Amino acid sequence: MPALPLDEAGKYVAGAYVVLFTLVVVYIAIMAAKISRIERELTDLADLADKREPDEREPEIERDGEPVA
Amino acid sequence: MYSKGLKPLSIATVVVVATWLALVFFYAPLDADQGFVQKIFYVHVPLAIVALCGFVAGGIFAIRHLRSGDRSYDVKSYVAIHMSIIFGTAVLITGAIWAKAAWGHWWVWDEPVLVSFLVVFLLYCVYYPLRFSIEDPDRQARYSSVFAIAAGAFVPINFAAVRMAESFTHPRVLSQTGGSMPGEMRLTFLVGILAMTLLFVTLWKFELSSKNASMQLKRLRRRLEATA
Numbered sequence: 406m407p408a409l410p411l412d413e414a415g416k417y418v419a420g421a422y423v424v425l426f427t428l429v430v431v432y433i434a435i436m437a438a439k440i441s442r443i444e445r446e447l448t449d450l451a452d453l454a455d456k457r458e459p460d461e462r463e464p465e466i467e468r469d470g471e472p473v474a
Numbered sequence: 475m476y477s478k479g480l481k482p483l484s485i486a487t488v489v490v491v492a493t494w495l496a497l498v499f500f501y502a503p504l505d506a507d508q509g510f511v512q513k514i515f516y517v518h519v520p521l522a523i524v525a526l527c528g529f530v531a532g533g534i535f536a537i538r539h540l541r542s543g544d545r546s547y548d549v550k551s552y553v554a555i556h557m558s559i560i561f562g563t564a565v566l567i568t569g570a571i572w573a574k575a576a577w578g579h580w581w582v583w584d585e586p587v588l589v590s591f592l593v594v595f596l597l598y599c600v601y602y603p604l605r606f607s608i609e610d611p612d613r614q615a616r617y618s619s620v621f622a623i624a625a626g627a628f629v630p631i632n633f634a635a636v637r638m639a640e641s642f643t644h645p646r647v648l649s650q651t652g653g654s655m656p657g658e659m660r661l662t663f664l665v666g667i668l669a670m671t672l673l674f675v676t677l678w679k680f681e682l683s684s685k686n687a688s689m690q691l692k693r694l695r696r697r698l699e700a701t702a
Contacts, residue, residue, distance in 0.1 A: 414510040417575035421514040421568040422495075425521070428564050432677060439684050446691050453698050 476682040483679065487672040494662070494669040502662040514572040520666035522565045522591065524674050526629050528558030529598060533626020536619035548615035551622050553681045555601055557674055562595045590636045597625055 498516045505512035535551035538544070569588060570580045582588060604621055608614040655663065 414575060417511055417571050418513045421517055421571045424567045424571070425517055425564050428560060429673070429677075432560060436680055436684060439688075443684070443687050443691060446695070450691065450694055450698060453695075457698070457701075 476679055476686050480676070480679050480683065483672070483676050487669070487676045490665065490669045490672050494665045497662040497665055502659050503656065505659075508576055511572065511575040514568060514575070516662055516666045518565060518568040518572055519663070520670040521561050521568065523667060524670040525558045525561035525565055526594070526633065527671075528554050528561060528674055528678075529594065529629045530626050532558065532622045533629075536622035536626065539615065539619045540623070545611075545615055548619055549685060550682065551619060552605065553678055553685065555598055555622060556681065557678050559595070559598055560677075561670070561674065562591075562598070565591065566595060586636045590632050594625075594629060594632055597628065601625070 494516070498513055502513070502516065504510060532551045532554040535547045535554060539547035539551060569591070573582060573588070574580045601618065601621055605614060605618045608617055
C-alpha cells in the first residue's frame with residue numbers, strides 16, 4: 406500500500422497519540438476519585454477519634470481539677 | 475511507604491515523555507516507505523514491550539509472594555498486571571489504527587504478532603474474575619499468584635514462538651544485528667521505551683500508594699470501631 410498523504414496520515418497519528426493520553430487522563434481521574442474517597446474516610450475517622458478523645462480524657466480532667474486547654 | 479520517591483519519579487516521567495514527543499515529531503525522519511503514519515510505531519511498540527514486561531514482572535512478584543508469604547508482593551503483582559492491561563488496551567487500539575492506515579484494515583487475523591498479543595491480553599483479562607471470585611484473602615492471593623506465574627511464563631514463550639514464525643507482514647525492528655532503523659529513529663524509539671517504562675512505574679507506584687492508604691484506613695477503622 407502506498408504511503409498516505411500527510412493530511413490523511415495526520416488523523417491516524419493524532420488518533421494513536423490521543424488514545425494514549427486519553428487513557429492516562431482517565432486513569433488520573435479515577436485516581437483523583439479514589440484519593441477523594443480516602444480523604445473523606447480519613448475525615449470520618451478523625452471525627453470518630455475526636456468524639457472518643459474527650460470520653461477517654463474525662464478521668465484525667467477530674468483528677469487535675471481544672472479543664473485542659 | 476510506596477509513595478517514597480514518587481515526586482522525583484513523576485517529574486522525570488513528565489520530562490522524558492515531553493522529550494520523547496519532541497523527538498518523535500521534530501527529530502525522527504519520515505519513513506521512506508510509510509511516511510508520516512510510521513510515527514505510530516514510536517507509541518505502539520514501546521507500549522507493547524512495556525505491557526509484556528509488566529505481565530512478566532507480575533509473575534516475578536507472584537513468585538516472591540509464594541516463596542515469602544508476604545502479601546505486599548501479591549498486591550504488587552496485581553497492580554503490575556492491572557497496569558499492563560491498561561497499557562495492553564492502548565497497544566490494541568494504536569495497533570488497529572496503524573493497521574488501518576498502513577494496510578487498509580483495522581485487524582489482520584493471519585498476522586501472528588497481532589493475534590498472539592490479543593491472546594496474551596485476553597488471557598490476562600481472565601485474571602480479574604479469577605481474583606475477585608475468591609473471598610478468602612489468603613486463597614485469593616495464592617490462586618492469583620499461581621495464575622500470574624503460569625501466565626507470566628507464557629508471555630516469553632509466546633514472544634519466542636512468534637519470532638520463530640515466518641512472516642514478512644509485520645516489520646522486524648529489533649534484532650541481534652541491530653535491525654534496520656537509522657540512528658535518529660533508533661534513539662527516538664529507545665527514548666520511547668524509557669518514557670513508557672517511567673510512565674508504567676509511576677502509575678504503578680501511584681496505584682500501590684492508593685491501595686496501601688485504603689488498606690491502612692480500613693485497618694484503622696476496624697481498630698477504632700472495635701474499641702468504641
